[in-house]
Amino acid sequence: MPKVVLVTGLQASGKSTVAPLLASHLGPPAATLDGDIFYHGVVAGAEIMTPNPSAEAVRQLELRYAATALVAQHYADNGFDFVASDIVLGDHVERWFANLRAVDTYLVVLTPSVESIVDRELGRGGNNSYRDWQDDGGSLTDAVRALQTGLDDIPHRGLWLDTTDQTPAQTVAAILADLEKARW
Secondary structure: EEEEEEEEEEEEEOOOHHHHHHHOOOOOOOEEOOHHHHEEEHOOOOOOOOEEEEEEEEHHHHHHHHHHHHHHHHHOOOEEEEEEEOOOOOOOHHHHHHHOOEEEEEEOOOOOOHHHHHHHHHOOOOOOHHHHHHOOOOOOHHHHHHHHHHHHHHOOOOEEOOOOOOHHHHHHHHHHHOOOOOOO
């Protein structure tokens, strides 16, 4: 039965790097998709998720999640293992998996330290993806901590990894070594 793995965590936690590397160790065949593809697909009327999102922002987020799950199911229906990466928090995780059928499902939550995320975000060259989570005069660290509370709302199932001191290859090795624990 095909495997579908959801790799989630905060922005700059390593999801987009780890997911294709993990997919390359599954299958063959195996495929991957970053949910940002659908986020960037809204080119007119995009609404950004914030601590107090508009109804339209939530609708667009849910469309993105549903689209990613549809692609995962499509590949799985055709015999592929599939690894999706996105920031999926709270009860959205359960709903994401509820969209899948006849596949083995796995959840991997990357949880590097706040300091590590801040360092990675700053290393990206100034495109602060946490800007909508920063209060006026607030720091990037405060913004990361604010979004990090969303991790607390994820059902504590699957494989949760503190990847602070891991390379992407080490993270993938840890996932593969404990894949059964990641089972949803």
